[in-house]
Each structure stands twice: as structure tokens, then as C-alpha cells.
Amino acid sequence: MTAVKGSAAGADDLELPPRAALPGANAVFALSLILTQVSSPHQVMRLVTTAVPSVVQTKRVLVWHPSRAGEYYERAPENIGGALAGLMAPSRLEMDDCSSWWAFPLGPPSGDNSIFLVTVGPKPPSEEETFLLSVLAQLCGTVIAKLELIAAERASSQRVAALNAQLESTVSTLTKIMETHRRLNEIVATGGEMGIAMTLHRLTALPVLIQDVHGNVRACVGEAIGGQSGKEAPARRRELIRRLRVAHRAVYHRQAWMVLANPRADVLGVIALVDPARTASETDLAALEYAATVLSVELAHLQSIAEAELRSQRDFAEELLAGADESAVKASAHVLGYDPQRPHRVVIAAGPSRGGLDEQFFHSVVRHARGLDVGSLVVARTDYVVIIADREADLAKLQAAIATDLPNHTCRLAVGSSYPDAWHVAASYREAQFVASLASSALSNPAVPVLYFDSLGVYRMLSSVADPAGIEAFMNQQLGPLIEYDRQHHASLVLTLARYFQSGCNYDGAATALSVHRSTLKYRLKRIRDVLGRDPNDGSARLDLHLATTVWLTLDSLRCSGTTNQRLDLDRLG
Amino acid sequence: MNPRTPDIADLGFKVGDHVCGFYTEGGSSLDDIVVRYVSQGLQSGDKCYCFLDNTPSPSVQARIPLQLMKRENTLQFVPADEAYVPDGSFSKDARMRGLEGLVQGALSEGYERVWCLGETSFLVRNAVDMKAWFAYEAELNEYAPRYPQLIICLYNLDRFDGETVMNVLETHRRVFVNGIVIPNPYYVAAHEFPGGR
Numbered sequence: 001m002t003a004v005k006g007s008a009a010g011a012d013d014l015e016l017p018p019r020a021a022l023p024g025a026n027a028v029f030a031l032s033l034i035l036t037q038v039s040s041p042h043q044v045m046r047l048v049t050t051a052v053p054s055v056v057q058t059k060r061v062l063v064w065h066p067s068r069a070g071e072y073y074e075r076a077p078e079n080i081g082g083a084l085a086g087l088m089a090p091s092r093l094e095m096d097d098c099s100s101w102w103a104f105p106l107g108p109p110s111g112d113n114s115i116f117l118v119t120v121g122p123k124p125p126s127e128e129e130t131f132l133l134s135v136l137a138q139l140c141g142t143v144i145a146k147l148e149l150i151a152a153e154r155a156s157s158q159r160v161a162a163l164n165a166q167l168e169s170t171v172s173t174l175t176k177i178m179e180t181h182r183r184l185n186e187i188v189a190t191g192g193e194m195g196i197a198m199t200l201h202r203l204t205a206l207p208v209l210i211q212d213v214h215g216n217v218r219a220c221v222g223e224a225i226g227g228q229s230g231k232e233a234p235a236r237r238r239e240l241i242r243r244l245r246v247a248h249r250a251v252y253h254r255q256a257w258m259v260l261a262n263p264r265a266d267v268l269g270v271i272a273l274v275d276p277a278r279t280a281s282e283t284d285l286a287a288l289e290y291a292a293t294v295l296s297v298e299l300a301h302l303q304s305i306a307e308a309e310l311r312s313q314r315d316f317a318e319e320l321l322a323g324a325d326e327s328a329v330k331a332s333a334h335v336l337g338y339d340p341q342r343p344h345r346v347v348i349a350a351g352p353s354r355g356g357l358d359e360q361f362f363h364s365v366v367r368h369a370r371g372l373d374v375g376s377l378v379v380a381r382t383d384y385v386v387i388i389a390d391r392e393a394d395l396a397k398l399q400a401a402i403a404t405d406l407p408n409h410t411c412r413l414a415v416g417s418s419y420p421d422a423w424h425v426a427a428s429y430r431e432a433q434f435v436a437s438l439a440s441s442a443l444s445n446p447a448v449p450v451l452y453f454d455s456l457g458v459y460r461m462l463s464s465v466a467d468p469a470g471i472e473a474f475m476n477q478q479l480g481p482l483i484e485y486d487r488q489h490h491a492s493l494v495l496t497l498a499r500y501f502q503s504g505c506n507y508d509g510a511a512t513a514l515s516v517h518r519s520t521l522k523y524r525l526k527r528i529r530d531v532l533g534r535d536p537n538d539g540s541a542r543l544d545l546h547l548a549t550t551v552w553l554t555l556d557s558l559r560c561s562g563t564t565n566q567r568l569d570l571d572r573l574g
Numbered sequence: 575m576n577p578r579t580p581d582i583a584d585l586g587f588k589v590g591d592h593v594c595g596f597y598t599e600g601g602s603s604l605d606d607i608v609v610r611y612v613s614q615g616l617q618s619g620d621k622c623y624c625f626l627d628n629t630p631s632p633s634v635q636a637r638i639p640l641q642l643m644k645r646e647n648t649l650q651f652v653p654a655d656e657a658y659v660p661d662g663s664f665s666k667d668a669r670m671r672g673l674e675g676l677v678q679g680a681l682s683e684g685y686e687r688v689w690c691l692g693e694t695s696f697l698v699r700n701a702v703d704m705k706a707w708f709a710y711e712a713e714l715n716e717y718a719p720r721y722p723q724l725i726i727c728l729y730n731l732d733r734f735d736g737e738t739v740m741n742v743l744e745t746h747r748r749v750f751v752n753g754i755v756i757p758n759p760y761y762v763a764a765h766e767f768p769g770g771r
Contacts, residue, residue: 030743030760031736033751038731039598051736
């Protein structure tokens with residue numbers, strides 16, 4: 001900003017009156033009035049130093065501090081600084097020129113803070129001028145002190161205002177947080193996951209997502225757009241969960257703020273505030289983090305209920321498979337709210353044989369059995385999964401669904417007969433076990449993915465005969481030498497003969513079923529003829545031997561499955 | 575001056591006054607002075623002319639009781655450059671004629687008094703000859719009592735130095751300071767002031 005100098009060019013023709021003739025005292029009084037309106041010490045000194053030549057005869061007016069420069073004063077020359085610092089009253093300064101230098105203190109002496117109005121004139125100021133300059137300098141000191149005080153008060157007021165604003169903000173934040181806690185605490189008792197999501201949405205005005213650990217949506221309120229619309233790859237999801245575990249606070253990921261719901265070491269889920277524009281406030285994030293805590297409690301509660309329910313169902317299923325009687329079954333079913341008086345059958349699902357039950361296979365069976373409404377009672381065994389089916393369902397569809405989940409699509413279902421109530425499940429289970437053992441040995445046909453006990457024909461007849469002693473005697477009579485030969489030589493001539501008959505006496509089919517070469521099969525058949533002393537292809541011998549090998553396979557299957565069959569006495573097989 | 579026209583008591587202005595006032599950009603505000611002066615003029619039912627660098631902002635105008643205007647143009651804001659330096663330079667006589675014409679026009683329209691307010695920052699912007707300007711200010715002291723009018727000249731203390739301020743004080747009988755009008759002991763009569771009559 002440029003200040004206008006009163007002595008502008010083009011005024012040579014104007015005759016100024018002698019300044020000494022001006023009513024100096026009035027000038028000081030009038031100037032003092034103006035000084036009440038200035039807004040800064042710099043402005044005070046600028047006006048005064050440029051006004052003084054109008055009041056007294058002087059060439060220049062300066063503002064000096066003995067040892068330093070400031071906003072409205074300069075540092076005095078070094079050779080005069082020491083003398084200036086000691087001045088208490090208007091004094092002449094000894095300078096190296098012919099002018100008259102005079103210093104007038106601004107305000108009372110204040111040591112290091114003393115500032116001086118310095119005039120430079122052709123001659124020393126008169127007594128009257130000294131008085132006027134002293135008054136003016138004192139007035140300047142007073143006005144500057146007042147302005148500095150006002151500035152300090154203003155700064156103090158601003159600090160207080162800032163602190164008040166901060167305090168107000170803190171109180172407001174705490175109030176909001178308390179309100180958040182209150183509302184979430186209230187809703188968790190009645191609203192569950194969806195209630196938590198709704199409450200957080202209302203508190204933040206942002207869409208809310210609750211996901212399981214895999215990224216599947218469990219609850220959603222508001223329009224979740226953009227990055228949250230699709231499920232991300234498992235590896236990236238695992239990395240996100242790892243980051244959230246480490247962070248222990250909201251993390252921004254895929255246009256949303258996310259927090260883990262993990263009450264203990266387990267991760268139960270993730271709650272997200274969808275915020276593409278990143279407008280969420282600290283209060284919003286605090287609400288999200290508290291919602292995660294509340295969600296943790298809710299999910300842990302749900303998990304606990306689910307686990308207890310599963311335990312109860314598993315115990316009940318074991319009870320049924322073990323052959324509990326009608327009264328026991330009815331009592332347990334009543335506790336679980338289960339209807340036992342409807343048709344039941346047991347389905348055994350066997351997957352890839354890897355020396356134990358595969359966890360993925362188990363979960364696949366559970367999911368599809370429930371999804372296709374086959375049955376809710378599912379228990380695991382060492383090598384297979386047992387489904388207690390409480391309604392008729394499309395088991396081929398179940399098999400196909402499970403197989404789709406498996407890497408080699410290998411899944412077989414062995415199905416027991418249907419019984420009118422739950423206390424006959426043990427019988428259906430034994431049948432399913434029998435079918436399962438046939439499926440893996442006797443039939444040796446992986447092309448039959450669903451095998452029903454009801455479709456076994458002669459096998460079913462053999463497995464359910466009331467007195468098996470005669471049948472076993474018949475088998476021993478027909479195959480005795482061959483069984484003895486196998487026992488002594490660790491051979492498998494009985495199995496070879498059985499597969500030969502199953503393949504319709506076809507060399508190629510039998511060799512394939514036995515996984516041997518055609519010449520090996522022919523050799524074994526010759527040995528069989530030698531041991532039995534008759535040709536298996538002869539008319540009556542063929543029928544007897546075929547029937548005997550079928551009995552042998554049935555008994556062998558039952559023995560392999562470890563079943564204690566009520567109708568076939570395995571102990572008698574020797 | 576019409577002897578029947580009363581003085582305006584509230585702010586201490588008198589009819590025939592030629593008053594100076596000062597403001598700063600960080601302290602006493604030009605807007606506050608304009609609002610108070612014009613409000614007083616409108617309350618008295620008088621014509622008001624404001625010669626300003628800029629028309630006051632809507633928020634400032636909202637503080638003026640415009641509902642008191644007798645007619646649509648009772649209050650007129652005139653750009654300072656248009657009023658003082660219409661041809662790019664300042665002429666004391668031309669300005670005096672222009673001002674007198676405005677005042678006579680207002681009185682002929684039936685207004686009893688005319689309130690004039692002039693803001694002077696245009697002097698810096700247009701590098702006006704200050705001697706000519708203060709000759710004009712000195713002459714206003716003799717012109718002002720001739721009509722039922724009140725004149726206030728406003729100076730920005732951030733733009734003028736102390737010597738100019740002293741000249742302002744020499745050329746105004748009274749000073750508007752801290753919200754009131756008081757006599758100025760440093761005033762120099764126009765016939766004694768260099769360049770005056």
C-alpha cells in the first residue's frame with residue numbers, strides 16, 4: 001500500500017506558512033484524536049513520524065530501539081545504542097554531523113524495551129517544541145501499549161475461543177459416541193446383525209455391509225456400490241483379514257472403511273462403512289469400531305447357539321444310528337423339536353479315499369444335503385459322511401452337486417431302505433453300510449454313483465436271509481477247496497471266479513475288473529478248474545458256482561464293513 | 575441556509591457542517607461510518623449522496639433502513655472516480671460546480687436537506703495533486719453553509735501519511751471521531767489556508 005505524501009509535486013507556487021507559527025499544541029491535540037482510531041503500532045508511528053514536521057521544525061523523524069529492530073522501529077546505530085539505552089528523558093544525541101539529534105522516550109523507561117522518537121533538525125528544538133514532542137512521544141507509547149494490550153487480549157480471546165470450540169467439539173463428539181453406544185447396545189438385544197447395520201447406517205448416513213470372513217454378505221443397509229459389489233479373490237481376502245487383525249482399527253479398503261468382528265482369536269466377520277468419497281468423520285469411524293465390538297458379541301452369541309444346536313443334532317443322530325429304541329428317540333426328538341414319525345433312510349456319502357475324511361468333502365455334503373432339503377442330521381465317520389434323510393429327495397442331484405465341489409468329481413452315495421420312523425434308522429444305516437461296502441468291492445463299478453439297497457436283487461436277498469447257516473454250508477461245499485487254496489497260497493482265485501461270472505464269463509471284462517492281463521486270467525481259470533476238479537463253464541456247475549461266489553462276495557463285503565449283521569453271522573465265516 | 579432546518583442531534587452533525595472522518599482497514603470500519611451516516615440522513619427524510627470507490631456490499635446495504643427512503647433514489651451511491659475525476663484529473667472548480675448542481679437538484683425535488691459523504695481513496699489511485707485537493711477542501715468550508723446540507727470527507731489512515739492527515743485537520747472545522755462530531759482546534763480558516771480563497 002502506498003501512503004500519500006502531503007508535499008506532492010507541483011506545489012511550488014503554493015506558499016506554506018512557517019510551521020513554527022502553527023498552533024503546535026492544537027496540532028498535538030488534534031493528532032492525538034486521530035491516534036485513537038489507528039489499529040496497529042506500525043500505523044501509529046508512521047502517522048506520527050510523518051506528521052511531526054507539520055508541528056515542529058525538523059527535517060527527519062525516526063523511531064529507534066537501542067539494540068534491535070522491530071515492526072515499527074529501527075535499530076539505533078551501534079555507536080549510539082549504549083547511550084540511548086540509558087536515557088530517561090528527552091536528550092540530545094551526539095552524532096557526527098552538523099544536525100541537531102534529539103531523542104524522546106516513548107512511554108516510561110522500561111529497560112530493554114525502551115523505544116525513542118528521534119528528531120533531526122537544523123537546530124535544537126525550542127522549549128515549547130521539546131514539550132510538544134515529549135507529549136507526543138508519551139502519547140505514542142500509551143497508544144502503542146494500549147494496542148499491544150488489545151492485541152494480546154484479542155489473541156487470548158481467540159485462544160479461549162479456540163479452546164472452547166475444541167471443548168465443544170469434544171463434548172459433541174463424546175455425546176455422539178455415547179448416543180452411538182446407547183443405540184447399538186439397545187439394538188443388539190433385539191435387532192441382531194441387521195439391527196446393528198441399520199443403526200450404524202442411521203448414525204453415519206453411509207451404506208453399511210456386514211460380511212462373513214470369506215466376503216459373503218450377511219447384512220446390507222443402504223446402497224453399497226462400487227468396489228464392494230463383488231466378492232474378492234480368496235488370497236486378497238486373506239491379506240485384508242491379516243491387515244485388519246494387525247490394525248485393530250478401521251482400515252480403508254475397496255472404497256469402504258472396514259473393521260474385524262473378532263471377539264477372540266477367531267474372525268467371525270467384517271463390518272464395513274461404504275464411503276467412496278471418504279467423507280466419514282472421526283465420529284463415524286468411532287461408531288463403526290463400536291459397532292464391530294457389538295457385532296462381535298452378536299456373532300459370538302450366534303456361533304455359540306449354532307455350535308450347541310449342531311452338538312445336539314450330532315448327539316441325536318448318533319443316538320439314531322446306534323439303534324435307540326422308540327421311547328428314547330421320541331424323548332430326544334421332542335427336546336429338539338424334531339418330528340421322528342415320518343419316513344427316514346440313511347445315505348452314506350463316500351468321497352475320494354485319502355486315508356481319512358476330507359474336510360472340504362464333509363462341508364460340501366452338509367451344505368448340499370441342507371440346500372437340497374435331503375436332511376438336517378449329518379455326521380462324519382472316518383471315511384464317509386452319514387446323512388439321515390427325513391424326506392424323499394433327488395439323491396442323484398445331491399451326488400452331482402457334491403461331485404461338482406470335488407477336484408476329481410469322485411462321490412458315491414450308498415442308500416439304505418426307507419423306514420416309517422426315526423427309530424428304525426439303525427436298520428437303514430446297516431443297509432447303507434452294506435451297499436457302501438458292495439459299491440467298493442463286490443460291484444466294483446464306479447459308474448454307479450448312487451446305489452440303493454432296494455436295488456441289490458440277490459445281494460439284498462442274501463443280506464436279509466433269516467437263517468444263513470444253510471447258505472454258508474452251500475458256499476463252503478461249492479468253493480471250499482478254492483477258499484482253502486486262497487488261504488494257503490494267499491491267492492485270490494475266489495474273487496477271480498466271482499468277477500468272471502459278474503462279467504458274463506467274458507475274458508476281457510473280467511481281466512479289466514481284476515486289473516490283470518487276459519493271459520493271467522486264463523491261467524487262473526485253469527488253476528480254478530484244477531482245484532475244483534470241474535469246469536465253471538459247465539451248465540449246472542456254472543449256476544452253483546455263480547451263486548456260491550455271490551454269497552462269498554456278500555459275506556466278504558459285510559466283513560469288510562465291520563457290520564455286526566443280525567441276519568448273517570459273520571463269526572461263522574471262520 | 576434555511577433557518578427552520580434543525581440540526582441533527584444524534585451524531586452531533588449540524589446543518590452546514592463540513593466534517594472529516596478517519597478509518598482504518600483493520601480498525602474503525604468505513605462500512606460502519608457509511609451505515610450510521612446514511613441511516614441518520616434517511617431517518618431525517620433527507621437526500622443522501624455517497625461518493626464511494628465501491629458500492630457497499632449487500633450485507634452492508636442490509637444494515638441501512640432503506641424502507642425509510644421517500645423515493646426510489648433518495649439514497650444514491652455514486653462512484654468516486656465519476657464524481658471527482660470524471661475526465662481523469664481533478665478540477666476544484668468543476669467538482670464544486672458538480673456538487674452544487676446535485677445539491678440544488680435535490681432541494682428542488684423537495685428534500686429539506688442533503689447529506690453528502692465522500693470517500694477519498696481515489697486521490698491515491700489517481701495521483702491527484704494534493705495542493706489542489708486541499709484548496710477544494712478549504713473552499714468547502716465556505717460553500718457548506720450556503721445550503722441546508724451536511725458534508726463528511728472520509729480518509730483511510732492506511733493510505734495517507736501524517737502530513738496529509740495534518741492538512742485534513744487544517745481544512746475541516748469539525749472531526750467525526752469515535753462516533754461523535756467534535757470541534758477541531760487545528761482548523762485553519764479558508765482565507766488563511768494556502769490555496770484557499
